[in-house]
Amino acid sequence: MRHERQVELLQRVADSGEHFVGLHGSRSMINPASAYTDPERHARELKVLFRDGPTLLGLSCEMASPGDYLTTTLDGIPLAVIRQADGTLRAIINACRHRAAPLFTERSGSTGRAIVCNYHAWTYDTEGTLLARPLSAGAFDDVTNTCNLHHVAVAEKYGLIFVRAGSNESIDVDQTLGGAQDDLESFGLGGYTHVETRTNEWDMNWKLILDTFTESYHIRTLHKNSLAAYFNSDCVLYEDFGRNFLSVGLRSNVLDEVTKPQQDWSILPYSTIQYFLVPNALVVHQIDHIEVWRLEPLGVGRVRTHTSLFAPEPPNERARQYWIKNLDLLLKVTGSEDFPTMERIYRALASGAVPEVVYGRIEPPLVHFHTALNAALDAAQA
Ligand code: FES
Numbered sequence: 001m002r003h004e005r006q007v008e009l010l011q012r013v014a015d016s017g018e019h020f021v022g023l024h025g026s027r028s029m030i031n032p033a034s035a036y037t038d039p040e041r042h043a044r045e046l047k048v049l050f051r052d053g054p055t056l057l058g059l060s061c062e063m064a065s066p067g068d069y070l071t072t073t074l075d076g077i078p079l080a081v082i083r084q085a086d087g088t089l090r091a092i093i094n095a096c097r098h099r100a101a102p103l104f105t106e107r108s109g110s111t112g113r114a115i116v117c118n119y120h121a122w123t124y125d126t127e128g129t130l131l132a133r134p135l136s137a138g139a140f141d142d143v144t145n146t147c148n149l150h151h152v153a154v155a156e157k158y159g160l161i162f163v164r165a166g167s168n169e170s171i172d173v174d175q176t177l178g179g180a181q182d183d184l185e186s187f188g189l190g191g192y193t194h195v196e197t198r199t200n201e202w203d204m205n206w207k208l209i210l211d212t213f214t215e216s217y218h219i220r221t222l223h224k225n226s227l228a229a230y231f232n233s234d235c236v237l238y239e240d241f242g243r244n245f246l247s248v249g250l251r252s253n254v255l256d257e258v259t260k261p262q263q264d265w266s267i268l269p270y271s272t273i274q275y276f277l278v279p280n281a282l283v284v285h286q287i288d289h290i291e292v293w294r295l296e297p298l299g300v301g302r303v304r305t306h307t308s309l310f311a312p313e314p315p316n317e318r319a320r321q322y323w324i325k326n327l328d329l330l331l332k333v334t335g336s337e338d339f340p341t342m343e344r345i346y347r348a349l350a351s352g353a354v355p356e357v358v359y360g361r362i363e364p365p366l367v368h369f370h371t372a373l374n375a376a377l378d379a380a381q382a
C-alpha cells in the first residue's frame with residue numbers, strides 16, 4: 001500500500017477522537033430477516049450477482065503458466081479458465097460437448113496442450129475447439145453441431161481474475177473494482193505464491209459470511225479468549241468503492257504508530273486490510289501475507305467457503321509450515337467462534353420469529369453492503 005495512503009488512513013484513526021467515534025458511519029440501518037432467508041430473493045441474488053455479474057475467480061498467480069487452469073461454480077454453472085500459450089485467458093463452460101461430463105474435476109492444475117474428457121476422451125485445444133473424437137469409428141460424422149466448448153467472459157488485471165458465468169459480455173475490471181484498484185494494485189498480488197486452499201460448508205446465507213468480517217465490534221465479546229487482547233473492538237476504517245468496500249480492522253496498539261515522525265508511519269503491521277469484492281470474494285492483506293475468501297452459495301441457507309493463503313515469495317518447507325499454521329489459526333477462530341454464531345443467527349432469522357436485524361453506526365460496512373445490495377437488486381428488477 002502506498003505510503004501516502006497509509007498515512008491518510010492512520011491520520012483518520014489519530015483524528016477519530018474518544019472511542020474512535022469519528023470513524024462511525026453516518027447512519028444506522030434496519031434490514032428485514034427476509035434479506036437473508038427469502039428463497040425468492042436468494043434466486044434473484046444468484047441471477048443478478050453470481051450469474052450475470054462479474055465475480056472473482058482467483059489470483060493470477062494461481063495460474064501463471066500456459067496450460068494452467070482454475071475452476072469454479074457460479075449459480076450452478078461449472079466454469080474453467082485456461083491460460084493460453086500467449087499468456088491470455090479463455091473461460092469455458094466446464095462440460096464436454098458430448099454428454100456434458102466435466103473436463104476438469106480439480107480446482108486447479110495444468111492441462112498441457114490439450115483438454116481430454118475423461119468420460120470418452122473427446123479432445124479439445126486449450127481454447128476449447130474440438131480436435132478429435134477418438135475411438136468412435138466415425139460414429140459422430142453426421143453430427144452438424146460444431147461441438148466446440150462454450151465460452152464466457154474472463155478478464156485479468158492487477159493480479160485478479162474475474163469471470164462472468166452467464167454470458168460472454170466483456171468485463172471491465174476497473175469498473176468492477178470501482179476505485180479499489182489503486183490499493184489492490186499496490187499489493188503486487190501477481191508476485192505472491194499460492195500456499196493452500198481449504199473448502200468448508202456452512203448452514204447459513206452467503207451474506208452472513210461476509211457480514212462476519214465487516215466489523216470489529218464483536219471482537220471484544222465473541223473473541224474474548226482468542227483475538228480480543230490484540231485487536232481494537234471500537235472501530236474499523238471503512239470506505240466504499242461502488243458496491244465493493246474496504247474494512248480495515250486495527251490492532252489495539254495502532255495509536256503507537258502515530259507517535260512516530262510521519263515519514264516513518266506504516267499501517268501494515270497494525271491492520272487487517274479487507275477488500276470486499278461483492279458478491280463473492282474478500283481479499284485480505286494480513287500483515288505479511290494475503291488471504292482470499294471465495295463464496296459459493298449452495299442454497300438460501302447453505303454456503304461453501306474457499307479460503308486461500310498466499311505467501312509473498314515461494315516458501316521453503318519451513319516457511320510452508322509457518323503459513324499452514326497461519327491458515328490453521330484463521331480457520332480455527334472463524335470455524336469455532338464466528339461461523340457457529342452466524343449459523344445460529346441464520347436459524348433464528350429463518351424461524352420467522354425475528355423480523356429484522358439492526359446495523360449500527362459502529363458497523364458502517366454493514367450499512368453500505370446491504371444498502372448497495374438492495375439497490376442493485378431493485379435496479380435489476382426495474
Ligand atoms: S462426455 Fe466427454 S467424451 Fe463423452
Ligand SMILES: [Fe+2]
Nearest residue numbers: 212218223338
Ligand atoms: Fe470475528
